Amino acid sequence: MEDQTTEREEQRLREVARDYQSRGYEVTLHPPSFSIPGVPPDYRPDMIARRGGENVVVEVRSGHTMSQSPQVTAIAEAVKFQPGWTFELVVTTPAPAEASSGQLEVLSRERTQQLLDAASKLADVGDCEAALVVAWSAVEAAMRHIANREVVSLEGLQTSGVAKQLVAYGLLGRQDLELLNQAMEVRNAVAHGFASRTVSVELVRKVIDLAKSLLAPATSAESQP
DSSP: OHHHHHHHHHHHHHHHHHHHHHTTOEEEESOSOOOOTTSOTTOOOSEEEEETTEEEEEEEEOHHHHTTOTTHHHHHHHHHTSTTEEEEEEEOOOOHHHHTOTTOOOOOHHHHHHHHHHHHHHHHTTOHHHHHHHHHHHHHHHHHHHHHHTTOOOTTOOHHHHHHHHHHTTSSOHHHHHHHHHHHHHHHHHHTTOOOSOOOHHHHHHHHHHHHHHHHHHHHHHHOO
8 A cells, every 4th residue: 555655656746747847847856955944954855846046845745645744734834934935735646446445444533633634734834725635535534434423324425425415314514515516626626637726725724624523523422431
């Protein structure tokens, strides 16, 4: 699984590098050295892109490796404070073989909460695209948890069907469904490399709040003797 994740990230990194090169940037993959005030001296970004006085630090992460890179948010903030520098976090989607595996398990509530915290921090530093992708993983997990708790079958349902099923059982409201449909459309565009619209902080926060509200009652119920 870890090897597949690393390979997927490297593949996405090469795709991002080609995109920057097509726009006239000079690209360096895995630079051997890197120094910016506020960034740990041993930090090495996945990629640096330069064009004139514009410099971009690029990191590629999957949902799995996001949890293993807690320093990414701090680095993003440090880079953005430097004149002429920006930070881009690219979050990959699962490879097809991983996505179709019958052995996948729903994220734990603890891990889901960690993703929500990570999404909130990414939104704080302006990485709303990455924040939405991470928050979406969390809200999907939260929907599956509440379905499991209420013994609602989700067998054979895609994401949109999961949300509709929860609405049918009174576990989600119509406004929640509208929010999820809006967020899913934007998230899909971002996750597949399209820039169809600007991802707003407000949208990210609403998705995070919805996920938290879905997790809260299940957590409370389980904590009772």
